Amino acid sequence: MPRLLSGLQIFLLLTLTGLTPARTLFGRDRHETIFNSSIAHGASKVQLLLGSSGFDGPKLDSVNASVYDWWYFQAMARPFSSFVIVFFTSSANAFPFLIDKDNVLPVWIWASFDNGTTIRRQTHAEVARISTLGDGSSGRYEPTGMHWSGSRDMSKYDISVDNKELGIKGTFNISLGTSPVLPCGSPKATKSMELMPNIGWANAVPFGAGDVNMNIDGSDLRFTGLAYHDKNWASVPFSQSVRSWYWGQAAIGKYVLIWFDIIPPSASNHAEYKRIHIFDKDSRRHLYSSCADDAVAARPYSKDGTPLRFPPKPGDPVPGVMRIVAETPAVDIRVVGGKRIAGDGRAYTRLFGGVEGCVYGECASEGMAIIEQMVL
Known part of the structure; x- marks a missing residue:
């Protein structure tokens, strides 16, 4: 009859073999x-x-x-x-x-x-x-x-x-x-x-x-x-x-938006992964989500409005403006005046800025956002 290991013996065996960093x-x-x-x-x-x-x-x-x-x-x-x-x-x-x-x-x-x-x-x-x-x-x-x-x-x-x-x-x-x-x-x-x-x-x-x-x-x-x-x-x-990663949360007017625009490594056969969610800040309702290929586009610009390279590469200038556009529903907002609150400004950057633009045809200029850019 085979000899059975006790619970303590099993625990020690797993610990010594490095299989119990979590229980x-x-x-x-x-x-x-x-x-x-x-x-x-x-x-x-x-x-x-x-x-x-x-x-x-x-x-x-x-x-x-x-x-x-x-x-x-x-x-x-x-x-x-x-x-x-x-x-x-x-x-x-x-x-x-x-x-x-x-x-x-x-x-x-x-x-x-x-x-x-x-x-x-x-x-x-x-x-x-x-x-x-x-x-x-x-x-x-x-x-x-x-x-x-x-x-x-x-x-x-x-x-x-x-x-x-x-x-x-x-x-x-x-x-x-x-x-x-x-x-x-x-x-x-x-x-x-x-x-x-x-x-x-x-x-x-x-x-x-x-x-x-x-x-x-x-x-x-x-x-x-x-x-x-x-x-x-x-x-x-x-x-x-990931080759490049844009994420953000923005509040503008009565809306809150969350988005991703991610570029995988060049070996991938998929160009971009795009996600957007929109909420009504007043009623707290979830209004819209999309994972479609054209769900949203996040694009970097300089402060004077000149388009920056996309997808970005390490060492590219930190965006002075980030434009977020979705055709359905109608979204066209710009994160402006962003100040760096995290990262080295080269590979990883988190910015806090104001927001202006339109969501569902309602336009405002007193919003705020935190956005991330990660580049590899």
């Missing part, structure tokens, strides 16, 4: 995954269809050198206040804009003040405990003093930061989150979470009310503005899927 614990209506900071060996299972694990929960069962997942939280308010915090489960090999090649639990913070000051901070955790209750997620990155907690229906998120080494302490609260979307529409209409081949996207909070109350290096950053929360993840390194 899953099941409880009543609760699902918790624990990641440690080391890169996993072996294959990672990646979820690209909406299932029973929770809309905003982890989409990886382990973090090897090729996969990534993150939780992104953002708030902005005119004229130049913003706060962004991102909790990663990724190595720098998988997502090349990170720094630490060995630790897979980095946390990054960017903030901007109305006086034009910008800050960037980054640290990493030794252990991340990420749980879902209903569709909402919660995460504790230990011992960084940073964590988030989401409600079951994802309408509310509370983010807390208390890290003396980074000089940041405070809270960021999201409330009144509108209904979530997937790349091609409402989760009631589609179960695919695939933004493009091998990359997933789930937008738990397309927009909501954001209340930021942070003290950074002794200066208070306090504002109430437009909030946003999503997550991206992938089964292959970012560089294998």
